[in-house]
Amino acid sequence: MTEIKNDIFENTEEIINWTYPGATLYYKDCDLKPSIAEKFTEGQLIRNGFFLDVSARGGGIKFNTRFLIASAKAANLYEVNPDNERFGHCCLNLDSYFKVLDIYKLEGKTQIFLLHIPSKGLKYFESVTSNLDEDFIKKARQSFDNKIRMEPISDLLEPFWLKRTNFPVGMNASDKFFPLTSISTVTKNEKPLYSAIKNLTKDNSEINIPAPFFSEQKAESKISLFLKNILGK
Known part of the structure; x- marks a missing residue:
């Protein structure tokens, strides 16, 4: 195995344990222009440069786009602020x-x-698709199949919630993706929430310390073919 291959598999067990066990589905519905929605592609890696409000409550969809997020590291803020419990507010x-x-x-x-x-898993997930991902995709599609004919949850249509959620994940105000090659500066005002989410989700290991990421992957590269051979992808 080459040096690059070894690098991709570094911390694999920690990456998998951070990502999959306890992963829960969260919902964020919004209206997107077709030109914006088309910028999202399967296999794409995204950095979200702001605190991301999502709901633990899944119902019917009124708008044209649903971001369904599988995460084991979303903080249940509604447990801290019961006033937001009806929104299922997580962050x-x-x-x-x-x-x-x-x-x-x-x-x-x-x-x-x-x-x-996790941030240290970008190179791994850039190259690897696992059976766990396929199982997640099946469940995600079943969720959409079941919920698309349901009535939307009225609480999630209130102005308070729409103001926090009616925009795409991973894009700035100019509808451009936040670059993976940089990270955000945590301001003094943001630090309490930033630290609270880490503590609430027990996300304090080095595996998820944000850092600039530079892709080394090339289309149908030797490493890509190698992974396809051993993983059957």
Whole structure:
């Protein structure tokens, strides 16, 4: 195995244990212009440069796009602030990273399925697709199949919630993706929430310390073919 291959598999067990056990589905619905929705592609890696509000409550979808997020590291803020319990308010930390596992379209609506991954796992998830991901995708599609004909949850249509959620994941105000090659500066005002989310989710290991990421992967490279051979992908 080459040096690059060894590097990709470094910390594999820790990466997997951070990502999959206890992963729960969270919901974020919004209206997106087709030109914006089309920028999301399967296999894409994304950095979200702001605190990401999501709901633990899943119902019908009123808008044209649902971001469905599988995460084991979302903080249940509604337990800290009971006033927001009816929104199922949860939050993912500043500079959370995701892999687009699936894009599913049904009855004129789109579900973009994201897997929350640690910063040290970007190189791994750039190259590897596992059976766990396939199982998640099946469950995500079943969720959309079941919920698309349900009534939307009225609480999640209130102005308070829409103001916090009606925009795409991983994009700035100019509808451009936050670059993976940089990270956000945690301001003094943001530090308490940033630290609280880490503590609430027990996300204090070095595996998820945000750092600039520079891709080394090339289309159909030797490492890509190697992984396809051993993993059957």
